[in-house]
Amino acid sequence: MDDALQTLRAQLLDAAATRTPLDLRGHGSKAAWRPEPVRAEARVLDLTQLAGISAYEPTELVVTVRAGTSLAELEATLAEQGQCLAFEPPRLGGRGTVGGMVASGLAGPSRASVGSVRDFVLGATMLNGRGELLSFGGQVMKNVAGYDVSRLLAGSWGTLGVLCDVSLKVLPRPVATVTLRFALSAPEALARLTAWSRQPLPLNASLWHEGVLLLRLSGAQAAVDAACQSLGGELLDDAVAMPLWNSLRDRTHALWAFAAQGLPAGQRLWRLSVAPHAPMLRLRGEGLIEWHGGQRWLLSDEPPAAVHEAAAHAGGHAECHVGAAPGEARTALLSPVLARLNRQVRASFDPLGLFSPHASTHAH
Template structure:
C-alpha cells in the first residue's frame, strides 16, 4: 500500500474510532448532483492525491487510472491513441475526476446507444469502512470475477467506500459523425425515435427541446451517409453541432443554467427516467428529452405527487434535481424489500456508517 493509500486508510480508521462521518471528494464538481446533501458533521476525505494513469493498453482497449485523476488528463491520453470514453461523462468545467465519474454514474448524450458508466467498468480497488483495501474485477474485458461488485460501485455515490483505482473499457473514436435537425413536436419526435430505434441505424444520441429534434449519427462513413439520406432532416455543420452536444454532456444547456440561478417559488427541475417508448407525459412545463426518450427533464410547478405518479405510469421514476423544499426527499422511497437489501449491502462495506449520506444507524 503506497503513501497516499496509507494516509487515506489512517483517516478512515480514525473516523471509525471517533464515529465521524466522511465526505469523499476531490474538486466537488458533482455536489449539485448528489442524491441528498452531505451530513453537516462530515469530515472531508480528500482523494486528489490518488492521481495518475496506472496502466494503458490501447491494443486491449483498457485503461486503469487512480480515482483522483482528472477526466481531462485521461481523455487527452485516449485522444492520442484515437480512443475515447464512449459514454461521454460530464466534465463539469474541467473539474471532473475518474472517481467522481464512477461514483456518480453520470453519463452524457450517447448513454442510450452505447451503455452506462457501469457497462464500461472492468475492475476497481477500494478502501471500505474498515480501512481494508479490496479488489474486484480485473483489467481485461474477459475477466468476470467480482464483476457485479465493480458495477455496483458505479452510481453508489461513495456510500460503499473510497474508490482508489478504476479499470475501464475504452473504444475507438468513431470514423464519422453527423447531426441532423428536425422540426417536430414532442409527441412526433418520440414516435420517430421509437421507429428509428427499431431499425439498423447508427444512432448515437438525440435531444428534443422547444420544437427541435437533434439526432447524432456515429459509425462507419458508409453507414452514416446512408442513414443521412434515408432519414432526411437538415444536417448541421460540425462546428455548430459540437458545442450543442458539449452543452448537453457538461450540463451547461440553458435549461440547467436557468435552474442553477435559482428557480421561482414552486418551480422544480425534474429528471425523469422512463421507458423510451413512453408517450409524452401530461405534465405542464418546459421539457428537454434525451436518450431517445428515456431521460426527460421537466421545469415545472406541477405538484410533487403528480410528477412521481406520471413517471411511475411511464415505467420509471422521477428525481427532483433543483427546487426541492427543505427536508423534502428528491425521490420516492425504495420499496421496503429493496431498501432493506440496500442497507444490508451498505452495512457489509461500511459497518460504521462513515459514508452514509442519510445517517442511518449502524452497529459500532
C-alpha cells in the same frame, strides 16, 4: 499499499475510531448532483492525492486509473491514441475526477446507445469501512470475476467505500459523426425515435427541445452516409452541432442555466428516467428530451407527488434536481424490499456508517 493509500487508510481508521462520518471528495464538481446531502459533521477525505494513470493498453482498449486523476488528463491521454470514454461523462465546469465520474454514474448524450458508466467498469479496488483494501473484477474485458461488485460502485455516490483504482473499457473514436435536424413536436419526435431505434441505424444521441429534434449518427462512414439518405432531415454543420452536444453533456444547456439562476417559487427542475417508448407525460411545464426518449427533463410547478406518480406510470422514476424545498426528498422512497437490500449492502461494506449521507440510511 503505497504512501498515498496508507495515508488515506490512516485517515479512514481514525474516523472509524471516533465514528466520524466522511465526505469523499475529489474536485467537488458534482456536489449539487448528490441524491442526498452529506451530514454537516462529516470530515472531508481528499482523494486527489490518488492521482495518475496506472496502466494503459491501447491495443487492449483498457485503462487503469487512480480515483483522484482528473477526467481532463484521462481524456487527453486517450485522445492521443484516437480513443475515448464512449459514454461521455459530464465535464462540469471543466473539472471532475475519475473517481467522481464512477461514483456519480453520470453519463452524457450517448448513454442510451453505448451504455452507462457501469457498463464500462471492468474492475476496481476500494477501501471499505474497516480500512480493508478490496479488489473486484479485473483489468481485461474477458475477466468477469467479481464483475457485478465492481459495477455496483458506479452510481453509489461513495456510500460503499473509498474507490482507489478503476479499470475501464475504452473505445476508438468513431470514424464519422453527423447531426441531423428535424422540426417536430414532442409526440412526433418520440414516435420517430421509437421507430428508428428498431432499425439497424448508427444512432448515437438525440435531443428534443422547443420543437426541434437533433439526431447524432456515429460509426463507419458508409453506415452514416446511408442513414443520412434514409432519414432525411437537415444536415447541421459541426460548428453548430458540437457546442449543442457539449452543452447537453456538460449540463450548460439553457435549461440548466435558467434553473441555476434561481427558479420562481414552486418551480422545480426534474430529471425523469422512463421507458424510451413511453408517450408524453401529462405534466405541466417546459421539457427537454434525450437518450431517445429515456431521459426527460421537466421545468414545472407540478406537485412532487404528481411527478413521481407520472414517472412510475411510465416505467421509471423522477429526481428533483433543482428547487426541492428544505427537508423535501429529491427522489421517491424505495420500496420496503429495495430499502432493506440497500441497507444490507451498505452495512456489509460500511458497518459503522462512515460513508452514509444520513444516519437513518444505515442499518445498525
